[in-house]
Structure formats: C-alpha cells, structure tokens
Amino acid sequence: MNFRRFFLTVGFTGLSPKAPGTVGSFVSLILGLFLLEILHPSTLFLLSLLVTVIAIKQIDAYEKESGIHDNSEIVIDELAGMWIALSICGINSENLIYMAPLAFIFFRLFDIWKPSIIGKIDRDVKGGLGVMGDDIVAGIAAGIATAGLYQLIEKFVL
Numbered sequence: 001m002n003f004r005r006f007f008l009t010v011g012f013t014g015l016s017p018k019a020p021g022t023v024g025s026f027v028s029l030i031l032g033l034f035l036l037e038i039l040h041p042s043t044l045f046l047l048s049l050l051v052t053v054i055a056i057k058q059i060d061a062y063e064k065e066s067g068i069h070d071n072s073e074i075v076i077d078e079l080a081g082m083w084i085a086l087s088i089c090g091i092n093s094e095n096l097i098y099m100a101p102l103a104f105i106f107f108r109l110f111d112i113w114k115p116s117i118i119g120k121i122d123r124d125v126k127g128g129l130g131v132m133g134d135d136i137v138a139g140i141a142a143g144i145a146t147a148g149l150y151q152l153i154e155k156f157v158l
Contacts, residue, residue, distance in 0.1 A: 004058050007076060014075035022108060024075025028082040029104050033096070036086065045087035048080045048139075052132050055080065059128030070131050077135035082107050084139030089146035099150055106142035106149075111135060 009015055009024075016023040035044055055076045063069055085107045091099040114122050114134060118141065122134040 004062060008055065008058055008062060008074045010075045010079050014073040020072050020075055021078055021111065024078040025082050025104065025108055025111070028075075028079035029086070029100060031079070032083045032086045033091075033100060035083075036091065041087040041091070044083050048083035048087065051076065051083070052080045052136060056128035056132055059131050063127060069126065074131060077132045078107075078111065080132060081111065081135035081139030081142070084136060085142035085146060088140065088143035090150070091146075095150065095154075098153065099146060102146045102149055103142055106145045107138060110138035110141045110145075114138075 006012065010027055013024045013027045014020045032044060035047070039047070059074060059076075062071075062074070082104070085103045086100075089099055089103050091103065110118055111134070118134045118137050121130060121137060124130075125133050
C-alpha cells in the first residue's frame, strides 16, 4: 500500500467518485469527534497543525511526481480544516448535537465558496502550502462562525 496516497486521501476517502471533499470532510468530522472524546481541543488543534506540516511536504512531493496541483482526491486539507473548526468552536458533549453539524456546514461553505483571503490563498499560493492554506483559514472561519451562531441559538432559541 502507498502510505502517501493513504495519508493524502484520508484512508482513501478522497477516492469517492462523488463529492470527495464532502466525503473527506465528513469522515474527518467523525474522526475529530472521536478524538475529542479522548483529547483536549487544544491537542486536536496542535494535531491538525502537525498534519498540516506533514501534508505540505507530501503534497509537494505528490505534485512534483504527478504534475497535478490540488488533485480532488487529496482531502487531507479537509481533515486539517475540519479539525481546526472543531477545536476552536467550543464543542462539548452538551452541545455536540448542534455544534457538529454547524461546524461541518460552515467548513464546507467556506471551503467551497472561498470568500476573501480563502480564495486568494487558493488562487495565488502554489504547492502544498496553497492546498492546505485555504482549508486552514476556512477551518478558522468555520470555527468562529460556528461559535458565534451557537451563541445566538443558545440565547434566543434554547
């Protein structure tokens, strides 16, 4: 088995024939929620940064070999972004039923829509840093948006 491909496709989930980014994000959400049962959110954040550093180097090597930039099967960027969103949104066992779907939806929204600096990174930064960078910023934005919307829901609805 090719470890690089396994890693970059998040256990081959990026090979999904339809919506590999969404599939990779959903699997990453489930993995992140599992890890949050045993890790502190700050540890998940640091783990996502470690994954990012490793992924940048592996993506650079993949792109050099294949000549393809940001291949849709590479979803390790979704994993890092999703984990960052989860680690900063304030998710816990009491609000998980609301926060997990919100984090997922906001992350996918920012990852697909690519507003502001997210789109600039996607367009202008090449190599592994570009592939990972836009999803890292999308994860930060998703975490903040999730926390903010949850605060409103908690105040006015719950």
